[in-house]
Amino acid sequence: xxxxxxxxxxxxxxxxxxxxxxxxxxxxxxxxxxxxxxxxxxxxxxxxxxxxxxxxxxxxxxxxxxxxxxxxxxxxxxxxxxxxxxxxxxxxxxxxxxxxxxxxxxxxxxxxxxxxxxxxxxxxxxxxxxxxxxxxxxxxxxxxxxxxxxxxxxxxxxxxxxxxxxxxxxxxxxxxxxxxxxxxxxxxxxxxxxxxxxxxxxxxxxxxxxxxxxxxxxxxxxxxxxxxxxxxxxxxxxxxxxxxxxxxxxxxxxxxxxxxxxxxxxxxxxxxxxxxxxxxxxxxxxxxxxxxxxxxxxxxxxxxxxxxxxxxxxxxxxxxxxxxxxxxxxxxxxxxxxx
Amino acid sequence: xxxxxxxxxxxxxxxxxxxxxxxxxxxxxxxxxxxxxxxxxxxxxxxxxxxxxxxxxxxxxxxxxxxxxxxxxxxxxxxxxxxxxxxxxxxxxxxxxxxxxxxxxxxxxxxxxxxxxxxxxxxxxxxxxxxxxxxxxxxxxxxxxxxxxxxxxxxxxxxxxxxxxxxxxxxxxxxxxxxxxxxxxxxxxxxxxxxxxxxxxxxxxxxxxxxxxxxxxxxxxxxxxxxxxxxxxxxxxxxxxxxxxxxxxxxxxxxxxxxxxxxxxxxxxxxxxxxxxxxxxxxxxxxxxxxxxxxxxxxxxxxxxxxxxxxxxxxxxxxxxxxxxxxxxxxxxxxxxxx
Numbered sequence: 164x165x166x167x168x169x170x171x172x173x174x175x176x177x178x179x180x181x182x183x184x185x186x187x188x189x190x191x192x193x194x195x196x197x198x199x200x201x202x203x204x205x206x207x208x209x210x211x212x213x214x215x216x217x218x219x220x221x222x223x224x225x226x227x228x229x230x231x232x233x234x235x236x237x238x239x240x241x242x243x244x245x246x247x248x249x250x251x252x253x254x255x256x257x258x259x260x261x262x263x264x265x266x267x268x269x270x271x272x273x274x275x276x277x278x279x280x281x282x283x284x285x286x287x288x289x290x291x292x293x294x295x296x297x298x299x300x301x302x303x304x305x306x307x308x309x310x311x312x313x314x315x316x317x318x319x320x321x322x323x324x325x326x327x328x329x330x331x332x333x334x335x336x337x338x339x340x341x342x343x344x345x346x347x348x349x350x351x352x353x354x355x356x357x358x359x360x361x362x363x364x365x366x367x368x369x370x371x372x373x374x375x376x377x378x379x380x381x382x383x384x385x386x387x388x389x390x391x392x393x394x395x396x397x398x399x400x401x402x403x404x405x406x407x408x409x410x411x412x413x414x415x416x417x418x419x420x421x422x423x424x425x426x427x428x429x430x431x432x433x434x435x436x437x438x439x440x441x442x443x444x445x446x447x448x449x450x451x452x453x454x455x456x457x458x459x460x461x462x463x464x465x466x467x468x469x470x471x472x473x474x475x476x477x478x479x480x481x482x483x484x485x486x487x488x489x490x491x492x493x494x495x496x497x498x499x500x501x502x
Numbered sequence: 503x504x505x506x507x508x509x510x511x512x513x514x515x516x517x518x519x520x521x522x523x524x525x526x527x528x529x530x531x532x533x534x535x536x537x538x539x540x541x542x543x544x545x546x547x548x549x550x551x552x553x554x555x556x557x558x559x560x561x562x563x564x565x566x567x568x569x570x571x572x573x574x575x576x577x578x579x580x581x582x583x584x585x586x587x588x589x590x591x592x593x594x595x596x597x598x599x600x601x602x603x604x605x606x607x608x609x610x611x612x613x614x615x616x617x618x619x620x621x622x623x624x625x626x627x628x629x630x631x632x633x634x635x636x637x638x639x640x641x642x643x644x645x646x647x648x649x650x651x652x653x654x655x656x657x658x659x660x661x662x663x664x665x666x667x668x669x670x671x672x673x674x675x676x677x678x679x680x681x682x683x684x685x686x687x688x689x690x691x692x693x694x695x696x697x698x699x700x701x702x703x704x705x706x707x708x709x710x711x712x713x714x715x716x717x718x719x720x721x722x723x724x725x726x727x728x729x730x731x732x733x734x735x736x737x738x739x740x741x742x743x744x745x746x747x748x749x750x751x752x753x754x755x756x757x758x759x760x761x762x763x764x765x766x767x768x769x770x771x772x773x774x775x776x777x778x779x780x781x782x783x784x785x786x787x788x789x790x791x792x793x794x795x796x797x798x799x800x801x802x803x804x805x806x807x808x809x810x811x812x813x814x815x816x817x818x819x820x821x822x823x824x825x826x827x828x829x830x831x832x833x834x835x836x837x838x839x840x841x
Binding site for chain 1: 638692718770
């Protein structure tokens with residue numbers, strides 16, 4: 164039985180969505196759940212759920228990391244051997260073999276730092292990276308790096324590509340994933356210095372590298388993995404969300420401000436618009452995955468509801484069952500042998 | 503009377519949209535138009551228009567630059583004193599005082615290089631930059647750099663901010679434009695090396711710098727100028743276009759594939775959806791502007807239709823009448839004096 168640690172203190176509305184989603188996941192996917200956090204807060208949230216017959220236990224963590232935790236103070240908290248916050252205790256449970264994966268909806272930066280210090284990087288990986296699946300016209304693609312590393316070297320992007328490709332294969336079930344490098348134009352010769360230095364590494368690799376790509380190829384479904392530095396990845400993510408919001412808001416306002424017939428039409432297409440919103444709903448795609456550390460770590464959005472937590476647990480279970488960690492280690496090792 | 507050179511060989515379907523748009527602009531805005539390009543091709547397109555009473559002349563250019571022109575070969579063509587292509591001849595007309603601005607729908611890279619070599623950079627400007635106005639929830643914002651400079655230093659971004667601010671003020675009519683620097687998070691301490699090095703320059707300047715911004719602030723209408731390096735700017739543009747296309751395609755497909763009632767609803771909201779498409783139509787926002795060269799250069803999309811060409815001419819006229827070039831020179835000079 165796969166054992167998943169869920170940080171009960173993660174989401175903005177903790178612990179209810181975290182606990183509710185974890186219980187739902189235990190029922191839906193037959194996983195064992197370990198809830199980590201303040202017992203006094205978890206207990207009432209858990210009592211409100213029907214968890215009869217589920218394998219579920221609570222590990223007390225008296226402290227928690229918040230959005231206020233950053234910089235040196237955060238690094239100290241993340242390193243402390245006897246740290247008492249829910250992320251550190253949860254990640255340690257996995258490190259000590261008591262669990263198979265760790266899931267949190269908490270502060271991404273805090274989780275990155277905590278996981279990096281407590282688990283360490285996979286041998287051969289210089290920078291761990293955040294990967295996430297995004298919707299495209301034909302299905303989905305994996306974006307690496309989502310923002311863990313704002314400054315990158317070509318070697319980093321190369322490693323992101325290897326890890327992103329393994330993720331697409333093992334967790335998203337894509338055979339021989341098509342890898343694209345995000346650039347300012349598809350043509351040969353385009354790119355900033357970083358992109359130009361990365362292209363030869365990708366060309367010489369065993370990856371299914373299809374070349375430089377732009378938004379239209381990525382969202383058009385022509386790649387399974389879109390590789391970029393974390394600054395660009397973050398701009399990509401935030402711009403995508405903002406354009407989607409601008410458009411859906413404008414459509415809503417235009418319909419509301421329109422004629423009676425337009426309003427009536429808007430009513431009729433409401434179910435169709437709902438499916439569009441679902442397409443863009445991060446909770447449908449689950450959490451981001453931290454690749455390149457010695458463990459399986461999944462970080463969801465703070466705004467996550469129970470459904471998003473449940474999906475994150477499902478992705479964690481699938482990653483464990485596909486041996487994502489072992490496959491990532493093998494792929495990195497192989498890339499090192501080739502040198 | 504403002505005199506605008508229009509490259510008749512610019513758009514993908516040249517010369518018809520270019521000529522038609524130029525004639526329409528001459529009529530609508532009372533400008534003098536100088537069409538540059540192959541006379542044999544321009545004549546029939548011009549004869550198809552009613553240009554009676556308009557101030558309009560044709561200057562023959564036997565050659566043209568295309569998407570194939572790049573690299574060293576392009577640089578040589580761009581520099582040659584007696585170059586015979588329409589961009590070089592058109593830009594020279596402006597340089598020699600026979601025209602006030604140059605407008606093309608042709609190859610952006612070719613125009614950048616040609617303008618840079620023939621006009622030179624404004625004193626104090628290291629890299630000229632491409633600026634364009636984009637729609638936001640409350641109006642529009644100016645994005646610099648759209649892709650002219652994939653690798654930038656802090657000093658370059660600082661100059662882009664100055665020039666973008668002047669553009670927003672003079673051409674978009676914004677008083678004391680709010681300038682934001684695009685980053686991977688609004689919080690202090692976020693950013694890549696480039697962003698972190700740029701922030702102090704912007705803080706110390708006389709610009710109305712509001713700090714680091716993300717997609718939601720930009721598209722939400724909280725900035726008038728969004729500053730970023732050309733690589734990021736290009737990713738921003740292409741991602742925005744791709745998300746808008748993905749969404750509008752999905753909405754269309756969902757309505758088409760829906761129930762009869764959904765299809766009927768789709769029919770009723772068609773006019774409303776048309777206004778959304780117009781919001782995203784680049785032709786409504788006119789061409790990109792090359793800032794930092796000694797002249798007024800406007801570059802539109804190759805896919806431009808006559809309407810987009812007309813709007814580009816209008817923006818060129820407004821820029822000239824607001825003395826965009828003089829104001830840019832003054833602002834750069836002032837920033838140098840402050841050092």
